[in-house]
Amino acid sequence: xxxxxxxxxxxxxxxxxxxxxxxxxxxxxxxxxxxxxxxxxxxxxxxxxxxxxxxxxxxxxxxxxxxxxxxxxxxxxxxxxxxxxxxxxxxxxxxxxxxxxxxxxxxxxxxxxxxxxxxxxxxxxxxxxxxxxxxxxxxxxxxxxxxxxxxxxxxxxxxxxxxxxxxxxxxxxxxxxxxxxxxxxxxxxxxxxxxxxxxxxxxxxxxxxxxxxxxxx
Numbered sequence: 001x002x003x004x005x006x007x008x009x010x011x012x013x014x015x016x017x018x019x020x021x022x023x024x025x026x027x028x029x030x031x032x033x034x035x036x037x038x039x040x041x042x043x044x045x046x047x048x049x050x051x052x053x054x055x056x057x058x059x060x061x062x063x064x065x066x067x068x069x070x071x072x073x074x075x076x077x078x079x080x081x082x083x084x085x086x087x088x089x090x091x092x093x094x095x096x097x098x099x100x101x102x103x104x105x106x107x108x109x110x111x112x113x114x115x116x117x118x119x120x121x122x123x124x125x126x127x128x129x130x131x132x133x134x135x136x137x138x139x140x141x142x143x144x145x146x147x148x149x150x151x152x153x154x155x156x157x158x159x160x161x162x163x164x165x166x167x168x169x170x171x172x173x174x175x176x177x178x179x180x181x182x183x184x185x186x187x188x189x190x191x192x193x194x195x196x197x198x199x200x201x202x203x204x205x206x207x208x209x210x211x212x213x214x215x216x217x
Contacts, residue, residue: 001087001088001089001090001091003047003048003051005089006051006052006087006090007051009087010051010052010055010056011055013056013059013083014026014029014055014056014059017029017059019061020061020062021140021141021144022137022140022141022144023137023138023140023141024058024061028058028128028137029054029055029057029058031128031133032054032057032058032121032124032125032128033051033054033055033124035123035124035127035128035191036050036051036053036054036120036121036124037050037051037054038187039120039123039124039185039187039188040120042185042186042187043116043119043120043185043186043187044116045116045117045119045120046094046097046116046117048091048094049094049097049098049101049115049117050101050117050120050121052080052084052098053080053098053101053102053105053117053118053121054121056076056079056080056083056084056098056102057073057076057080057101057102057105057121057125058072058076059076059079059080059083060072060075060076060078060079061076062075070106070109070110071109072106072108072109073102073103073104073106073109073111074103074109076102076103077098077099077100077102077103078099080098080099080102081095081098081099084098097115097117097118100113100114100115100118101113101115101117101118101120101121101122104118104122105118105121105125106125107126107175107179107182113184116185119184119185119188120184120185120188122182122184123183123184123185123187123188123192124188126179126180126182126188126192127183127188127191127192127195129175129179130176130179130180130192130195130196130198130199131194131198131199132198134176134199135198135199135202138168138171138172138176141168142167142168142171143168145165147164147165147166147167147168148166148167148168149167149168149169150167150168150169150170150206150210151166151167151170155167155169155206155207155210155212156169156173156203156207156212156214156215157169157170157173158215162174169203169206172199172203177196177199179192180192180195180196200214200216
């Protein structure tokens, strides 16, 4: 089975995909696929594992405020394997690797990626939470949850603990900047560094507009 055929099958499965929010819609999946392809080339990972894992990594998602959100990646991994098992011509010997990659990609699942392919998928997914698209996704989710853009008192969390339930900017500090430090591949770390620098520039500009000095850590 060719990669093109695998891609076509994955896209067919996803054509009726319903996202829990605009940060986890089909455009997110396609961005992760493209990032994963690039990381595969840079790192020498097995594209036959990474490609279907990237397409199907969010085939099951739960809202961010759902109590079982941390189980989403395992649920997605299980569903992905059920789909691939019935795909004629796909190498079934790769199924356990695909399952592991999907199961461990999630930050909230807090599971260790053991294979290069799992590390590539994890980095590709976490890169989508950084940079311009990361800022946009963060604001979109915060708005859906009814959170503020920033906390008027200490917006950059200098004197208090960050709390994503309070504001979008808090989420930068509680999660997004931390994910940038968890990149598993050299190529992922290099791209994460560039995207974090953009986000810091965004916060510096925000500080200018709201009259609060942003201090880069």
